[in-house]
Amino acid sequence: MDKTLATNTVKLIKEQSTKRKFKQTFDLILNLKDLDLKKTENQVDLFATLHYSKGKVPKICGFVGAELSDQSKKVFEHTIIADDFSKYAKDKKAVKKLAEEYDFFVAQANIMTQVAASFGRVLGPRAKMPNPKAGCVVPPNANLTVLNERLHNVVRLVAKVQPVVQVPVGSEDMKDDEIADNITTVYNTLEHSLPQGHNNIKNIYLKLTMGKAFRITESGEIYKKEEKTEETLKKGKKK
Secondary structure (H helix, E strand, O other): OOHHHHHHHHHHHHHHOOOOOOOOEEEEEEEEOOOOOOOHHHOEEEEEEOOOOOOOOOOEEEEEOOOOHHHHHHHOOEEEEHHHHHHHHOOHHHHHHHHHHOOEEEEEHHHHHHHHHHHHHHHOOOOOOOOHHHOOEEOOOOOHHHHHHHHOOEEEEEEOOOOEEEEEEEEOOOOHHHHHHHHHHHHHHHHHHOOOHHHHEEEEEEEEOOOOOEEEOOOOOOOOOOOOOOHHHHHOOEO
16 A cells, blocks of 8 residues: 555545544554455454554553563553462453453463463453464563563454454554554555455545544545445444
């Protein structure tokens, strides 16, 4: 994707957006095509590391042993030590609450079996289990401060049921070129993962939290035309 296209769309949205009493987030929506998502090999599930803030500060929970306990408590919003796992294994509601409250879960590698046994039945179906692809399964001597900083710029691209990927790519107080850079990073990451590359991407939209969606086009001919997105966009979920 040409970064200029993204930059111009960001500028247009800012110019035409209604001012709110809170800081709005830019969401990027990519509708896919010609993908049979019933086949596992066609499903999308990957992570992209942005160069700039995604506009939202993620909440992170650590599952750790004694080696990382002190560090985790200082760095992450919440920490659960291995000795307390048994409490959650018997309380499904408590685990569901964790899944709703936290964006990422980081686990110490040598206790992953215990993590899976105590939290897997809830976090697994919600795609919230500590994921090594995102660097969330760490050794007992890991530097959690560095990981925490990196996860602040990580977004998960998922399309397993509906052919749509929706992720935050910045906030309205960020510079236009920073948001555009995040947009192109997500686009390029997704494009390279698809069987037919850009041919599997039907269209791309950008919107603010409370605003209408604007289509980003390769021709650049409809920058000043607001368009309604398709039904799949409405069903898309932020990751």
